[in-house]
Amino acid sequence: MNPTGPDAPREALVQVRGLRSQFGTHVVHENLDLDVYRGEIIGVVGGSGSGKSVLLRSILGLRRPDAGRVLLFGESLHELPETKRVAIERRCGVLFQDGALFSSLTVSENVCVPLLEHTELSLHDALRVAALKIALADLSPGVRHKYPSELSGGMKKRAALARALALDPDIVFLDEPTSGLDPIAAASFDQLIRTLRDALGLTVFMITHDLDSLHAICDRVAVLAHKRVIVADTLAKVQRFDDPWIRDYFKGPRGRAAEAIHALT
Secondary structure (H helix, E strand, O other): OOOOOOOOOOOEEEEEEEEEEEEOOEEEEEEEEEEEEOOOEEEEEEOOOOOHHHHHHHHOOOOOOOEEEEEEOOEOHHHOOHHHHHHHHOOEEEEOOOOOOOOOOOHHHHHHHHHHHHOOOOHHHHHHHHHHHHHHOOOOHHHHHOOHHHOOHHHHHHHHHHHHOOOOOOEEEEEOOOOOOOHHHHHHHHHHHHHHHHHHOOEEEEEOOOHHHHHHHOOEEEEEEOOEEEEEEOHHHHHOOOOHHHHHHHHOHHHHHHHHHHHOO
């Protein structure tokens, strides 16, 4: 029987230890540690140039660490043979900042891409699965046949999320998912992420600058500053952490406004 309850050990799907990321003489990360636990929504924040996207690429195996170790599902992707690496990668879904949809493909065809690449489904069956994923992303059936250029910003994000969910991942990585959305669309997307986490048991790693998202859906917040994760904890504890960047970010005008709004909800 697996132990449960608040004191039970948590399973870390991502383990980063002593990560060093360097470009020439420029060091982005130095001795960075971070765990991402099964079932949580963790928001990753940091100033411009703090290395949020570099961290994401390192976790996904798109960049080899200059030092340290990154484990995804207990494995170092760079040490695995191709077949095992692909099997691990299939357990991950990624939503890139701009959606990265193929402009020449319809929404349904975009969602089919990973299904046709990584499974033995026929095109007919892949299209049926794609329709289910599009519905999961809270898009109407008519959107399936539209091209990205015909979609609003919020619809593009949801279409990209449907593609990220195509292979039933254990963990989804979201890079600024509410960037460019109006407040109503952003709040709706946040609610969708939380609903999917609860319904599907997803783990969510979310790079964001959206203070409303941090308040609304994140179980923990990890702050990248000074080339490392200086704190990773509940939002309430992060806000009390003594660091100049955290004070400026969370206690500035926007931070105070977001806190006041969510205190009323």
